[in-house]
Amino acid sequence: MEITLDKHSANQASIKITLNEADYQPKVDAKLKDYAKKAAIRGFRPGKAPVSMVKNIYGTSILVDEINAILGESLNNYLKEQTFRILGEPLPVEKADNSIDWKTQKDFDFEYKIGFVDSVVVALDKNTKGIKYTIKVDDKLINETIENLKSQYGDSTNPEVSEAGDNIYGDMKAAEGDFSKTLSLPLSKISKKLASKFTGISKDAVIEFDAKEVKKEEWSEAFGLTEEESNEAKGTFTFTVKNINRTESAQLNQEFFDKIFGPGVVNSEEEFITKVKETLQGSYDRESKVFTEEELKKALVEKANLSLPDTFLKEWLLRANEGKVTLADVENEYPLYAKQLTWSLISNQIAKDNGIQAEHADVIEKTKEMIREQFASSGLGAQLEASMDMFVDNYLKGNEGQNYMNMLTSVQNEKVLSFVQEKIDLTEKTISIDEFKELLEK
Known part of the structure; x- marks a missing residue:
């Protein structure tokens, strides 16, 4: 067997695999003998048909299966030995229908296209600048929120x-x-x-x-x-x-307080205003956190300056989703995909370099937080906590386990971004809600 790599550019290459008879024939012969022991062929008792007859009936399909298995294993092992990072999956270069004669041919040549990045380097130091935003909840915002609630529940x-x-x-x-x-x-x-x-x-x-x-x-x-x-x-x-x-407009009374926050949570106008402020601050803290993290991602992506194999990735996306998407769909959605892929490469590299891991316990806790937020205004309280393990288990098993993997990735990203903020030159900035809206519009 011979495997050769031909780099066409900084991030795309082709891999050629040449197989000769000695590479596959022993496995084909062994499989034929195994078939002969089990095959039920008319005119012969089970397992008594000659190997030559079994070969005549099943030989080609066995040969194809064994060669495909050898190709898959050899290609995977070869790629694991390389220093570059493979993106997507290798794409076989398709041959003309009659280019392989499985009956008589002894040597076979196969070719694959690959896309990769040589390395992902992200230097985390004080030369990298970032801003951590905090939105200030002022009296104007509190009063506007209360008036909206009074109108909504009036x-x-x-x-x-x-x-x-x-x-x-x-x-x-x-x-x-x-x-x-x-x-x-x-x-x-x-x-x-x-x-x-x-x-x-x-x-x-x-x-x-x-x-x-x-x-x-x-x-x-x-x-x-x-x-x-x-x-x-x-x-x-x-x-x-x-x-x-x-x-x-609704009156600021106990009935109104109970409608907004649940029975007995607040019992006076002063407590109500305080609770509104806390709720708003919590909501905007989450929004400013997301915004801060997205801005950090942009800065790190720009600093890493990764060059993706765009042409290869578009072809891979089209083939991997054959029949489900068109070339136009891929072209339209590719910029977002490339952005997410670039961040994933950077996040994984930072995690690997600094021993950052998302643990199972982290996934469970984050899922609980998500569920509490979703039911925050339901008034279930103790009932929700009593059934929390069931909610968490059902969610993480959902979507054929993909929910768990998504949550695992989310936890790792949070840990990576928290680590990044400790290492770079991060400036804290408090802004108003109007200033925050202006940032979002840019």
Whole structure:
């Protein structure tokens, strides 16, 4: 057997394997004898058919199977000995249908394409800069959240006369053409000037307005029109009021506190405000943590400067998912795949270099945290904890065990990123929620 490697570029190569008769024939002969002992062939008692007859019937399929087994094992062993890291799986270079004569041929040549990276080097030192963001929950954000909750959990009424902030239910028609639509118009989502036409009116009132009075985004956000309908909206419209809907803000009382946080969790307005602040801070701490980690990933990916075998990987993705995706699908999704693959290579290398491991106990604890977050507002409390082991077990066994592997990867990434933050020049920065939103939009 001869195996040769031919590097075409810095990250793509071909491997050629040449087999001669001595490499495979002993295994083929042994398999034929084994078949002969078990084969049931008409005219012969089981196991009594001549080997020559068994070879005539099963010889080619046995030869193909044994050669494929030898190729797989030899290729895997050869790749394990290399210093570079294989990406994806080796792709066999397809031959013409008649290029192999399994009946008479003695020597065989096979070729595979591979993609790889030579090495992954990430120097973690103070030359690498990073920012750890913390979002400050201020009084403005707390007050806005409480007002939204009061509105969300308030009582709905149908007043006789409309006011600013009401929802006006009715029929809208174009003066020209046959366009008509029944809708609920939230006055809070249209301009004050236009909303003034809908305030101080009663049921059965007919309001007339011009399309020019409606801002472009209001057609979809407030009137619920499609993009096509918005583009065609011109001239005069009438709106016939069928009902007026209003949500009265909830009162800050025990009933309201219990609806938000569960029975008896908070028992005063002061405790409620404190709990809202804690909940918001916890939520934004998680968001800022994710954002900080994503920014660190970008910095490490840029520093590592890995060159992926893009052409090979696209072909491998197409072949590995044959019939499920098109070339266009692969082209569209490849940038995200390449980004995730690059980070995976970096994370695994940092973990290997620094003895970082995700333990089973870590996976269990992280799964518990995820489940608690999902049921945070359910009010189950003690019931949830009593059944926690069952929830965890069911989740980790789900998706044919892939959930466990995903959680294992997630734990390792968290440990790697925590380690990275200890080694680099990390600046802590507190920002407002508005500043955070601006960062997300960049």
